Amino acid sequence: MLEITKEFRKGILFVRLKGVLNKDTVSYLNKEVTKVVADMQFQNVLFNVEELTSIDIEGVHAILYNYNLCKDNNGISLLCGVNKSIKNIINHNLSFIFQIKDEEKAINMVEI
Secondary structure (H helix, E strand, O other): OEEEEEEEEOOEEEEEEEEEEOOOOHHHHHHHHHHHHHHHOOOOEEEEEEEEEEEOHHHHHHHHHHHHHHHHOOOOEEEEOOOOOOHHHHHHHOOOOOEEOOHHHHHHHOOO
16 A cells, blocks of 8 residues: 655655555556656655565556656756665665655755
């Protein structure tokens, strides 16, 4: 199961993920986040993965796709809250996405 909460603040779409992001739940992420990012042409997205308990390669690809959407819109995509449960797969597959400690640091990084 995957829970998603979203908040748009100071030019950043904050996406908080809780639970499991895998082949069974990635369609929910695509419907709730990726479609919005694409349709609204959001430039800056922060994925807070602090409460994500596991992620598979399909979940990694979904985050990567959002990263590319932001990049195409001249923005950035950030990760925060990478925990022990998902650290290995994130660092192995998404090491090029800038990781920050918490959401507040994202506001300082994005120039509006």
